[in-house]
Amino acid sequence: MSSESDVPPHEPKENELRQQLGAEVRALQGATDAVDAAAADRLGVNRTDLHCLDVLTQRDSATPSQLGTALGLTTGSVTAMLDRLARLGYLTREPDPHDRRKSVVRATPRTRRGAADLYGPLAHEGAALLERYSLPELELLLDFARRSRELQERHLRRLRDEAG
Template sequence: MQNSHGGRPPMQMHPASVLVRQILVLNEVMEFIMRREMDLNETDFQAMQHLMKQRSMSPGELAKVLHLTAAATTTVIDRLARKGHITRTPHPTDRRRWLISPSEQSVRAAMENLMPMILDVDNKVRSYNDRDQAVIVDFLNSVVASMGSRVAALENGPAPIPPTVHTDSRKV
């Protein structure tokens, strides 16, 4: 059977694949709520996510992971500092550099929102026997690997398409 586009009908997705998609959508909703509660735009929220993961970064490191210029990153850092989300401390070995760290208050607020969900998931996975836990971990590892390889492919981008050359023999 073919659809109206001449191709095969779409394959029915496995329930696990549908659930992964729902997780991605719910993650977006969760991030929106957290951005709203923290009074952050999307870029500032991404900066906070990187800072919470790394615990501290130089402005240059932050610029690199955000894919921003130094000037744009300085603007992000200034906004986060004004709102009390970060602290700036001198680099321990290079007095010309600074380290940016999330404020304890921001970390605490984020964890208050996330920990109930994290603990629910942790309790659920621990309710399975060791063999089933290993299957769950294997599946989630494959999801992470698939997403990681797709992110890498998208970041590298497709090969550039050469410009199309139009020839017109009817030149005026």
């Protein structure tokens, strides 16, 4: 078991940079949240619906239970969400060809076009931004992003476990 006293002291400049990095990550999370809120508003959906559409645009298809797991939703909530998004023309539901008791959910071409329209400029500028980094720097950035995501996922599990 380690404690704060086990952590070696850092130089003042290093401490300042760690604090600045923490503040920038927090600001990035806020900016990302604001972009997603604006995108959801443009599409006429809520944030959970937007997250569902994001999951679907990353995959060819998903079952409702897979979506429920990915989004942390109950079966009833998934059904209501899929009904709403199907009515808006953002997804289709078809019987699973391997098990007709199940359904397969897919994003529509309209959804994929909307995602490209809303997030394409961001992806383009982000790709251009990454061009300024060397291979070792990209490896470092990838490591930081991956470890940060894993940290968030661990904390999410803790929060959900504490909630019961």
